[in-house]
Amino acid sequence: MQFNILTRGIVLGAVALLGSLTAVAGGTRLKAMSFNIRFDTPKDTAELSWENRRGAIATMLEQEAPDVVGMQELLASMESGLHALTPAYAYYRIPHSEDVRDRMTGDVAVAYRRDLFEPCDSGYFWLSATPEVASKPWNSTDRHYRSCVWVKLRHKVSGDEFYFFTTHFPYKKEPVDTEVRARCAQLICNKIHEIAGDSAACFVTGDMNASDNPDDPRSPSLAPYFAYMGAARRDAEFSNCRSSFNGFGRISPEIRGKNLDHIFYRNATPRLFETVDYPGFGTLYISDHYPILCHFDL
Numbered sequence: 540m541q542f543n544i545l546t547r548g549i550v551l552g553a554v555a556l557l558g559s560l561t562a563v564a565g566g567t568r569l570k571a572m573s574f575n576i577r578f579d580t581p582k583d584t585a586e587l588s589w590e591n592r593r594g595a596i597a598t599m600l601e602q603e604a605p606d607v608v609g610m611q612e613l614l615a616s617m618e619s620g621l622h623a624l625t626p627a628y629a630y631y632r633i634p635h636s637e638d639v640r641d642r643m644t645g646d647v648a649v650a651y652r653r654d655l656f657e658p659c660d661s662g663y664f665w666l667s668a669t670p671e672v673a674s675k676p677w678n679s680t681d682r683h684y685r686s687c688v689w690v691k692l693r694h695k696v697s698g699d700e701f702y703f704f705t706t707h708f709p710y711k712k713e714p715v716d717t718e719v720r721a722r723c724a725q726l727i728c729n730k731i732h733e734i735a736g737d738s739a740a741c742f743v744t745g746d747m748n749a750s751d752n753p754d755d756p757r758s759p760s761l762a763p764y765f766a767y768m769g770a771a772r773r774d775a776e777f778s779n780c781r782s783s784f785n786g787f788g789r790i791s792p793e794i795r796g797k798n799l800d801h802i803f804y805r806n807a808t809p810r811l812f813e814t815v816d817y818p819g820f821g822t823l824y825i826s827d828h829y830p831i832l833c834h835f836d837l
Contacts, residue, residue, distance in 0.1 A: 609705025
């Protein structure tokens with residue numbers, strides 16, 4: 540607890556410093572978050588239940604005030620309750636249809652501040668050999684549907700525009716799954732080039748189910764990102780370097796190999812990266828993942 544409080548004090552001081560620098564330099568500051576909110580399951584009971592965590596997640600969003608959030612594991616059954624508690628945010632995800640039923644969407648969404656941004660464009664694709672149709676990732680042993688959604692947003696005051704993608708990779712640990720995750724990352728990089736071009740500000744957030752620890756056998760999954768983009772956790776001027784997966788308290792945030800959640804970027808400057816691993820939102824664990832947050836200059 541003392542370490543978290545100390546870390547939070549350092550982070551807040553850094554935020555204040557960076558805020559003053561931005562005021563002098565001008566430009567747009569963007570607070571980008573990635574957050575696996577943990578799906579609603581009867582296995583999670585008492586304070587770990589979605590019913591209990593939902594309000595705490597809303598409190599976290601209100602207090603941390605991210606501008607844009609890439610969310611994972613947002614089931615359709617969870618949407619209305621979360622939306623009602625977070626009216627400051629608009630949400631975009633793959634719509635349901637006759638061809639795309641619940642759990643075929645990949646359960647990822649982008650939330651953005653209504654007061655700050657206007658949407659210019661949006662879209663989605665599946666992480667597979669046939670990305671334009673609902674489909675599963677190649678030969679992964681994880682047989683869930685996996686997808687990526689994206690929005691192009693314009694800041695209402697500055698007019699600055701950027702693209703924001705979010706995704707959730709297959710989670711299994713067989714060697715073939717590491718290969719598949721790398722194919723997913725390469726597909727996303729290819730889609731960024733196709734959709735946004737190489738000169739636009741662009742962000743990719745998500746639970747990649749692989750850390751950047753070279754001792755993690757899953758780390759090669761991230762190679763396409765590192766070849767095409769920067770990594771906020773590594774590149775930010777300030778970073779608390781804490782791991783994002785906590786397993787509802789089973790995993791210490793000091794274990795680097797559990798950095799499963801990431802924010803990658805192009806054509807922006809990361810200033811401060813933070814794993815939001817401190818309590819204070821109304822329950823001890825708002826998810827089995829901590830949110831991660833990075834302040835960028837566009």
